[in-house]
Amino acid sequence: MPVGTQATVKTLSPDDLRMAGAEIILGNAYHLYLRPGSDLIEQFGGLHGFMAWNRSILTDSGGFQVFSLGHLRQLHEEGVTFRSHLDGSSHLFTPESVVRIQQELGSDIAMVLDECTTYPSDENASRESFERTTRWAQRALDAHSRSDQALFGIVQGGMHAHLRQESAAQLVELDFPGYGIGGLSVGEPKPLFYEMMAVSAAALPTPKPRYVMGVGAPDDLFAAVAAGIDMFDCVLQTRLGRNGGLLSRQGRLNIRNARFRTDPGPIDPSCDCTTCQTFSLAYLHHLFRSEEILGYRLASLHNVHWTVKLVEEMRQHIRSGTFAQLHRQFLAGYAPPNHVAAADQRKKWKGRDRSS
Amino acid sequence: MPVGTQATVKTLSPDDLRMAGAEIILGNAYHLYLRPGSDLIEQFGGLHGFMAWNRSILTDSGGFQVFSLGHLRQLHEEGVTFRSHLDGSSHLFTPESVVRIQQELGSDIAMVLDECTTYPSDENASRESFERTTRWAQRALDAHSRSDQALFGIVQGGMHAHLRQESAAQLVELDFPGYGIGGLSVGEPKPLFYEMMAVSAAALPTPKPRYVMGVGAPDDLFAAVAAGIDMFDCVLQTRLGRNGGLLSRQGRLNIRNARFRTDPGPIDPSCDCTTCQTFSLAYLHHLFRSEEILGYRLASLHNVHWTVKLVEEMRQHIRSGTFAQLHRQFLAGYAPPNHVAAADQRKKWKGRDRSS
Numbered sequence: 001m002p003v004g005t006q007a008t009v010k011t012l013s014p015d016d017l018r019m020a021g022a023e024i025i026l027g028n029a030y031h032l033y034l035r036p037g038s039d040l041i042e043q044f045g046g047l048h049g050f051m052a053w054n055r056s057i058l059t060d061s062g063g064f065q066v067f068s069l070g071h072l073r074q075l076h077e078e079g080v081t082f083r084s085h086l087d088g089s090s091h092l093f094t095p096e097s098v099v100r101i102q103q104e105l106g107s108d109i110a111m112v113l114d115e116c117t118t119y120p121s122d123e124n125a126s127r128e129s130f131e132r133t134t135r136w137a138q139r140a141l142d143a144h145s146r147s148d149q150a151l152f153g154i155v156q157g158g159m160h161a162h163l164r165q166e167s168a169a170q171l172v173e174l175d176f177p178g179y180g181i182g183g184l185s186v187g188e189p190k191p192l193f194y195e196m197m198a199v200s201a202a203a204l205p206t207p208k209p210r211y212v213m214g215v216g217a218p219d220d221l222f223a224a225v226a227a228g229i230d231m232f233d234c235v236l237q238t239r240l241g242r243n244g245g246l247l248s249r250q251g252r253l254n255i256r257n258a259r260f261r262t263d264p265g266p267i268d269p270s271c272d273c274t275t276c277q278t279f280s281l282a283y284l285h286h287l288f289r290s291e292e293i294l295g296y297r298l299a300s301l302h303n304v305h306w307t308v309k310l311v312e313e314m315r316q317h318i319r320s321g322t323f324a325q326l327h328r329q330f331l332a333g334y335a336p337p338n339h340v341a342a343a344d345q346r347k348k349w350k351g352r353d354r355s356s
Numbered sequence: 357m358p359v360g361t362q363a364t365v366k367t368l369s370p371d372d373l374r375m376a377g378a379e380i381i382l383g384n385a386y387h388l389y390l391r392p393g394s395d396l397i398e399q400f401g402g403l404h405g406f407m408a409w410n411r412s413i414l415t416d417s418g419g420f421q422v423f424s425l426g427h428l429r430q431l432h433e434e435g436v437t438f439r440s441h442l443d444g445s446s447h448l449f450t451p452e453s454v455v456r457i458q459q460e461l462g463s464d465i466a467m468v469l470d471e472c473t474t475y476p477s478d479e480n481a482s483r484e485s486f487e488r489t490t491r492w493a494q495r496a497l498d499a500h501s502r503s504d505q506a507l508f509g510i511v512q513g514g515m516h517a518h519l520r521q522e523s524a525a526q527l528v529e530l531d532f533p534g535y536g537i538g539g540l541s542v543g544e545p546k547p548l549f550y551e552m553m554a555v556s557a558a559a560l561p562t563p564k565p566r567y568v569m570g571v572g573a574p575d576d577l578f579a580a581v582a583a584g585i586d587m588f589d590c591v592l593q594t595r596l597g598r599n600g601g602l603l604s605r606q607g608r609l610n611i612r613n614a615r616f617r618t619d620p621g622p623i624d625p626s627c628d629c630t631t632c633q634t635f636s637l638a639y640l641h642h643l644f645r646s647e648e649i650l651g652y653r654l655a656s657l658h659n660v661h662w663t664v665k666l667v668e669e670m671r672q673h674i675r676s677g678t679f680a681q682l683h684r685q686f687l688a689g690y691a692p693p694n695h696v697a698a699a700d701q702r703k704k705w706k707g708r709d710r711s712s
Contacts, residue, residue: 006646007639013650014634036642040618044638052634262396278370278408282400283363286392290362293649294369 030062046106059107126158168203241300251335273305386418402462415463482514524559597656607691629661
């Protein structure tokens with residue numbers, strides 16, 4: 001799912017997204033509640049009508065954003081009070097109000113308000129955090145009334161395997177139609193991230209969608225699918241695109257690199273996106289050197305399309321029983337992220353990964 | 357002609373431009389010579405191939421940009437030396453080199469190197485300036501060899517009617533396939549601008565295209581067509597768009613204005629562009645308030661489309677003999693530019709109007 005935090009997937013129009021093959025995009029309750037207001041969006045037929053997107057939408061509850069963007073936040077059993085990062089105004093999010101906001105937004109899938117456990121967190125703090133998330137999940141479920149909208153619970157538990165299992169078990173008890181896995185890819189070492197993702201996924205029922213939140217690097221997507229994950233979202237494709245990072249089977253390219261100045265080839269010869277079918281690396285290099293907005297858009301379009309196609313390929317290989325082979329092949333050809341990726345990683349460590 | 361200074365009409369893809377009805381766009385020899393280099397562009401099949409635009413292109417000679425953007429410029433009979441605004445490197449433009457650059461760019465219409473008379477300029481300085489432009493025009497004609505490219509001369513003469521007539525007469529003597537009218541809309545009062553435009557146009561042969569350079573505000577387009585002008589270019593549509601200024605039959609709207617926050621209507625009910633057909637003023641307002649790139653693009657797309665349609669309408673009314681009526685009707689309904697326009701005007705006064 002490409003991320004459309006503020007009712008737009010950055011640089012892309014609904015037509016671009018359809019051309020890129022996106023079936024579902026993300027919106028964000030925190031951002032849209034603050035601006036332009038979920039009540040306003042409701043008057044325009046919800047987020048679908050407001051942004052003219054006729055395919056599916058999942059809205060994140062805004063829990064993560066309150067913790068990463070909100071100022072002076074105070075957490076209590078009732079909910080969380082915070083000041084807007086836009087104008088300093090004071091707000092209270094409760095499990096109930098966040099359900100109401102998402103019902104106004106009219107997304108197809110809503111997420112419960114969760115407490116995103118900070119990293120690192122010891123066992124006691126992690127337990128307190130996921131147990132509150134479960135109590136909030138129950139309240140969200142009680143408040144939820146829209147039958148055309150699915151509400152997902154969110155597994156937390158920090159980096160403690162047994163806590164994640166407990167968290168999952170409590171939520172499964174509540175019988176959500178699908179489950180998010182939160183609090184991952186927040187700065188922890190990759191092996192720990194993969195382990196916690198696998199433990200969380202294994203503790204959730206296979207027939208229901210399992211969604212790992214804020215994950216989107218190609219190698220992480222393979223690890224997620226291998227762990228049984230069905231859904232993921234990430235700003236990486238569009239943020240990387242705006243910064244000149246381009247995804248290809250060989251790894252990430254930095255289009256600003258001088259070696260592309262005269263290159264007549266496409267980003268990825270196997271890619272059938274508009275950018276690869278129409279424009280040379282040399283032209284994209286020129287657009288980025290000249291800081292032209294069209295460059296940010298063409299790069300984002302490619303990255304989203306390329307990722308959607310990659311996931312389609314995974315799906316085909318799962319059906320034909322050859323996913324493990326595809327996974328090995330991909331990793332063998334895919335170079336580790338270069339310095340564009342490193343810059344992206346630094347931003348991620350600031351804890352804003354799911355935010356813009 | 358929408359302006360694509362750096363091999364892209366800002367925020368718009370070639371597909372957007374075709375959808376907006378653009379038949380011809382502008383490129384700029386000064387900018388493209390400096391970056392990425394006209395020799396590189398030639399290797400990609402010229403500007404058409406490089407930017408994937410299969411309709412017509414006119415390239416400006418870069419004379420105006422040398423004077424408005426170049427540093428430490430020195431004017432002499434041979435040509436003009438200047439330092440690049442990008443990296444300070446030293447360059448010489450001559451009438452011959454500027455023809456060569458545009459032949460490499462492969463535009464359909466090239467412009468001679470002209471000396472853009474500063475405003476205000478007294479009669480002696482204006483005479484010296486246009487006479488040099490004529491001598492340079494002769495040299496450009498001698499250097500020009502591409503039979504699939506038209507080369508236009510440029511009328512100068514400052515704000516002196518009889519000098520503009522002399523300038524035009526000298527160029528007509530050289531028998532160019534078309535003529536530009538330069539040095540207008542550079543800060544002079546509007547009545548003087550209109551007078552000089554009319555005098556210049558009247559001194560040029562009717563069967564050949566007459567092109568007033570750097571003019572594009574809707575009311576100015578009407579004045580230009582009334583004076584017999586056939587072609588114009590301006591950054592106004594895209595620059596205004598990026599700044600939240602939207603063209604409509606009622607005048608310019610500033611989309612950031614709070615009155616649009618809840619407005620479900622389109623920019624202009626009579627406009628059939630994608631923006632007006634798909635998105636509300638409220639959504640556009642939200643995109644601009646959120647500084648989302650999609651907003652800049654949707655606004656630019658509308659402004660270009662709206663202007664192309666307006667000119668098509670003028671053409672129909674000329675054919676049916678009712679242009680004067682349309683002109684009066686338009687002016688009666690069109691409010692004078694608001695503060696968005698004023699901001700645009702300030703930039704214009706800095707002399708960068710044709711540059712970006």
